[in-house]
Amino acid sequence: MKKIVVPIDFSACARNALANAIKIAERANFELVLFHSVVMPLGFAEGAPVAGVEYGLDELQERAQADMNKLVEDFPQLEKLKHKRHILYGPLHEGINEINDEGQVAMVVMGTHGATGFARALIGSNAYHVMKHVPVPVIALPEDADITRMTHIGLAGDFLSVPNPDLIHVVVDLAKAFYAQIHVIHIDTGEVDKKDQIDIARRMEKYVKHTNHSFHFRKYEDVEEGLQQTAKELNIHLLVMIARHHGFFERLRHGSHTKKMVLDIPLPLMVLHE
Numbered sequence: 059m060k061k062i063v064v065p066i067d068f069s070a071c072a073r074n075a076l077a078n079a080i081k082i083a084e085r086a087n088f089e090l091v092l093f094h095s096v097v098m099p100l101g102f103a104e105g106a107p108v109a110g111v112e113y114g115l116d117e118l119q120e121r122a123q124a125d126m127n128k129l130v131e132d133f134p135q136l137e138k139l140k141h142k143r144h145i146l147y148g149p150l151h152e153g154i155n156e157i158n159d160e161g162q163v164a165m166v167v168m169g170t171h172g173a174t175g176f177a178r179a180l181i182g183s184n185a186y187h188v189m190k191h192v193p194v195p196v197i198a199l200p201e202d203a204d205i206t207r208m209t210h211i212g213l214a215g216d217f218l219s220v221p222n223p224d225l226i227h228v229v230v231d232l233a234k235a236f237y238a239q240i241h242v243i244h245i246d247t248g249e250v251d252k253k254d255q256i257d258i259a260r261r262m263e264k265y266v267k268h269t270n271h272s273f274h275f276r277k278y279e280d281v282e283e284g285l286q287q288t289a290k291e292l293n294i295h296l297l298v299m300i301a302r303h304h305g306f307f308e309r310l311r312h313g314s315h316t317k318k319m320v321l322d323i324p325l326p327l328m329v330l331h332e
Contacts, residue, residue, distance in 0.1 A: 059140065060164035063091045063154050065188070068125050071169030071201045073132075078199060079167040080135050081206035085235035088164055090141040091157060092129070094122050095150040119145065150184050151191040158194060165195040165228070165328075189301075189329045195228050197296070197328045205326050208236050208295035213266075214243040214285055215300035217258045225330045226265040229298050233269045240271040241292050245284040249277070289325060298328040 064079045066072050076092070083090050096118050122145050130136055130143070146153040154166060170185050189196050199205070211233050215221060233240050242262055244255075255275050262273070274292065278284030289297050 059087070059089045059162075061089045061091050061157075061162050063093050063157055063163055063166045065150055065154070065166070065168045065184070066092050066094045066126065066129065068094075068129065069169070071199075073129070074202060074204075075167050075169035075199050076129075076133060078197075078203070078205055080133065080139065082165075082167065082232070082235070083139050083141075084135075086231060090136070090139055091144060091163075092126065092141065093144045093146070093153060093157060094126060095153045096122055096145060096147045097149070115147070149187070151187045154188065154192050158192070163194050165197060166192060167197045167199065170198050170200055193331045195225070195328055195330050197326060199326050203326045205296050206236075209238050210241060210292060210294050210296075211238045212241045212243050212285075212289050212292060212294040212297045213300075214245070214297060217242070217244050217262060218254065220261045220265075221300050221330075222332055223265060225300065225332070226262075228330065229328075230266060230269055232296075238270075238295070240266050240269050241294065242266065242271065242273045243285065243288055243292075244273075244275050245281045245288070246275065246277050247279055247281065294325060296326045296328055298330060300330050300332055 062079050062083055064072070064076050066076065079090060082088065096115075126143050126145065144153070144157060146156065154163070157163060166188060168185060168188060185196075185198050189198070197205075211229060213226075213229050229240060232238070242258075244258055255273075258275075259273050274288060276284050276288050278287070285297065285299075288294075
């Protein structure tokens with residue numbers, strides 16, 4: 059059975075991500091993996107005092123386990139789903155890759171924002187590193203976002219060549235599970251070529267033909283601005299973006315528009331690795 063990994067930092071944002079992931083798991087028949095990454099506070103060794111409290115690995119592990127048990131109690135829906143709990147040491151993206159050692163993780167569903175203090179300063183970085191270093195689809199949810207009733211999914215890419223069909227199937231399966239319409243979105247920075255539009259539609263049609271779908275071709279000087287405007291126009295509830303190369307992630311880190319889409323994301327975003 060394929061798995062959905064939900065990073066858990068016990069914040070309200072992580073709880074919201076779990077609520078969304080539960081509904082996806084119910085609809086698409088996935089196993090849930092609740093994963094907490096234990097990281098020692100920066101600059102402190104095991105047993106060193108932090109804010110007047112002794113933090114050792116054993117104490118961190120025990121507290122995380124107690125918090126995880128309480129979280130599960132707060133979500134009785136989990137009793138009806140196959141699920142596991144993982145608490146591992148180290149960076150979040152490394153732990154997820156360890157869980158995915160046998161390639162059974164179908165996607166990661168994680169929250170952005172919602173933490174406080176030191177954790178809040180790192181939450182955007184966590185989303186960025188997971189998207190860049192975990193080779194599975196990642197759904198990043200703003201605080202309070204709800205995709206459990208989504209009816210419109212935007213699938214954005216250049217589509218001048220067909221993406222990996224397995225990636226398209228992930229989106230198609232999600233659309234079928236929620237009876238949602240797929241909007242294939244192609245943003246051009248130059249003149250929109252009618253022949254290219256026809257070729258793109260023909261190439262993509264065979265992959266999305268069994269869903270309610272439509273094609274949208276737009277011209278914008280700034281691709282990210284075009285995506286945001288088009289998503290708003292089409293009432294998109296989940297925007298899916300295909301990352302063809304690492305340059306995409308460098309733009310996430312340095313580009314003003316795309317960085318805002320991830321760190322101050324205006325709507326739920328799903329990133330697929332080509």
